[in-house]
Amino acid sequence: MPQPTRPAQRITYAGGLSRGQVVAWRNAIFVVFGLCGLAIASWVSRVPAVRDSLHASTLQMAVLIFGIAAGSIIGLLGSSHIIARFGARLTIASCLTIASIGFAVAGLGATVGPNxxxxxxxxxxxxxxxxxxxxxxxxxxxxxxxxxxxxxMPIFHAFFSFGTMVGAGLGALAELVHLPIAVHTGIVALIIATAAITAVRFMQSEHIVEDDAEPVPDDDHSKSWRGRLSIWGDPRTLIIGLIVLGMAFTEGSANDWLALAMVDGHGVNNTTGAIVFGVFVSAMTIGRLAGVKLLDRFGRVPVLRWSSALTGLGLVIFIFVPNEWVAIAGVVLWGLGSALGFPVGMSAAADDPKTAAARVSAVATIGYFAFLVGPPLIGFLGEHFGLLHALLVVLVLVAVAGFASGAARESHGARSAG
Known part of the structure; x- marks a missing residue:
């Protein structure tokens, strides 16, 4: 006689969430990371066309890209305070909507006039x-x-790379059919705003983990402006920021200059430059998807050190080998090596959920100084020595990130989560 079956046990998570709610939350974060990648790549893939439309020099393009970096630094410096006031969900929905408007305005300025x-x-x-x-x-x-x-976390960042792959592909297609920059950016802006508002409906509060944990002490970094700012005095936070600075410079230099360096340094056309950028982001995506198993097996520090070495090798090939096909092979290594630096830095900064917002904000701000200083620095050097040789400065920061990797070592119990 068959035994009666027991009903399946319902798994619940922190805050009493069901598995369906947690997975929907995860998938919504996938969407947001993807949208950010789509936005960045949509801009980067059209940089050569923007340069042509504005009749801008390399130095003028560096100043233009500086606009993104300067805005990012301002946003990053205030981010922990804004998140503490409004919560991450409302912040994401509002900021992505406003960002899409700015993106559309930039496309309009590059097309009409141009201005x-x-x-x-x-x-x-x-x-x-x-x-x-x-x-x-x-x-x-x-x-x-x-x-x-x-x-x-690396998978979240892999979806950022998926977004950049889609953005680079659409950018190459837009170049191929000579789609006006304003039309291209307007379509992308509409997609970003609509998808962001939809995705945040499925997210949960970032405070669920804190609410289920032990009571937050009175000196917690998340409770006041002074407390959140004091995180900048923590040595580990600063060294993790140095790692992210080097790896963000590595990734950002490709975002800002790879397509143009292929066009000016290796003699390809604008469409090919956009395609090569797509090769870079595809390599980064593969590196991030494979990175989870590598991190589980070897830990953060060895993976970061090997990533630095791989990035350096790819850059040397790209800079010094005049053959465009070999240079593309260097781009693949460059992309694979750049894949894990930023997400691993974010995970290391967020090891303690009670101080995650303040630490992530500080580390990201340090990292984004790469985007602030990098574009004008590479543009200035590129104006005098050529873009390929200007990328040599990236090698120095990659080496620094490799030497500082020990600060990202997992805290007690962190690796068991994987």
Missing amino acids: YVLTFIGLAVFGACFGITDVSMNVIGAANERVLGRAI
């Missing part, structure tokens, strides 16, 4: 909102990671 100042303003607004969103999605991603009980 260099309007393009700069649009990119600055886009950068500020993007910086705030960056911290918000990493904070809420770290909370979801803790609720799930496994390390998935």
Whole structure:
């Protein structure tokens, strides 16, 4: 006689969430990371066309890209305070909507007139909102990671790379059919705003983990402006920031200059430059998807050191080998090596959920100084020595990140989550 079956036990998570709610939350974060990647790549893939439309020099393009970086730094500096006041979900929805408006304005400025100042303003607004969103999605991603009980931060960042792959592909297609920049950015802006508002409906509060944990002490960094700012005095936070600075410079130099360096340094056309950028982001995506198993097996420090070495090798090939096909092979290594630096830095900064927002904000701010200093520095050097040789400065920061990797070592029990 068959035995009666027991009803399946319903698994609940922190805050009494069901598995369906946690998975929907995770998937919504995937969408937000993807949207940010789509936005960045949509801009980067059209940089050569923007340069042609504005009749801008390499140095003028560096100043234009500086608009994104400067806006990002402003956003990052205020991000922890904004998140503490409004919460990550509302911050993400609001900032991505405003960012999409800035993005559309930048495209309009690059097309109608064209107007260099309007393009700069649009990119600055886009950068500020993007910086705030960056911290918000990493904070809420770290909370979801803790609720799930496994390390998935690199997968979140892989979806950023998926977004850049889509953005690079659409950018190459837009170049191929000669789609006006304003039309391209307007379509992308509408997609970003609509999808962001929809996705946040499925997210949970980043405070769920804290609410289920021990009471927060009176000196917690999340409770006051002074407390959140005091995180800047923590040596480990600063050294993790140095790691992210080097790896963000590595990734950001590709975002800002790879397509143009292929065009000017290796003699390819604008469409091919956009395609090669797509190769870079595809390599980064593969590296991030494979990175979860590598991190589980070897830990953060060895993986970061090997990542630095691989990035350095790829850059040397790209800079010094005149054959465009070999240079593309260097781009693949460059992308694979750059894949894990930023997400591992974010995970390390978010090891303690009670101080995650303040630490992630501080580390991301340090990292984003790469985007602030990098574009004008590489542009200035590129103006005098060529873009390929200007990228040599990236090698120095990659080496620094490799030597500083020990600060990202897992805290007690962190690796067991994976």
